[in-house]
Amino acid sequence: MRGGSWQWLACAGALGVAVLSACQGRAPDEGPPDVDDVAAATVTLGDGHCAGVVVEDGRHALTAAHCVRPDDTRVELTFQDGRQLNGTYIHVDPGRDVAVIRLDARASVRPLEVADGLPLPGEPLVFAGRNDRPGEPQEAMLERLGRCPSLPDVPAALFTTMRGRPGDSGAPLVDARMRVVGLVHGGAACRIATPTAGLGALVDDLARGGAALASQAPLRAR
Structure with missing residues (x-):
């Protein structure tokens, strides 16, 4: 298993009691995410010029804004197992170099949570x-x-x-x-x-827009 040697990163003692409690609080049939989940949630875009990641509700993915060509509104995502899923760019912010994709259907992978805050130097x-x-x-x-x-x-x-x-x-x-x-x-x-701090909340806001938001033209922050 690709992530076997990385399990310590999810529940290691070095991360403290709070992390261990969070891990122990999960359902027995769903352990903490590992690097295999990260690999499964990572996608390649279109012709493979860039990558992205499925997050939060499984209906959205994040990528870099500089990966979005000026006339792009739609994009094809390819998963680790070769399956493909299309989506629409619904938020593009060149100043932060982030873009949000609304997927046409929920991805059949475990989506990753977006951290609320910044990591610390040395982390x-x-x-x-x-x-x-x-x-x-x-x-x-x-x-x-x-x-x-x-x-x-x-x-x-x-x-x-x-x-x-x-x-x-x-x-x-x-x-x-x-x-x-x-x-x-x-x-x-x-x-x-x-x-990506703050993007989890943004994705939640976009998700509440439902299908109507997905049908709009891409939102540009600049």
Whole structure:
């Protein structure tokens, strides 16, 4: 199992009693998410130029805004097992480099939770990578939070030790509880990520818009 050696990240003693309690509070048939769930929730977009991740209610996915071409309104998502699902861009924010996709149907994977807050410098992170590229997940670290010229609306971009490649843009970085904390943005070896704090609430708001929202033209923040 790909995530077997990563189980400590979800319920390790180093994360404290609070995390252990959260893990123990889950239903017996649904353990804490692991890196296999991250890999399953990670998708490639269209012709494979970027990646994304299914989050929250399973009807929405996040990706990087710079992955959205100017005339894009629809996109095809490909999952780890080769299945495909279409969706509509309903929110695109170039300043934060984030975009939200409303899926035509609920994805048949375990969606990932979006963390409410920023990770802290020194915190361990996991990068599972694209689902169409073989390789082991990377254990990375958040080196610092800071400004990035290509993220003008982000006061605290994530500068990490992950080793990315072109095409990884929009792929998720997760914390020890497998919650999405960032999306690959770029930089040297794709080590910079845009934070996703607050996007869980945004997805919830968009979800409450229902089918009518999904049929609208893409929403542009800039």
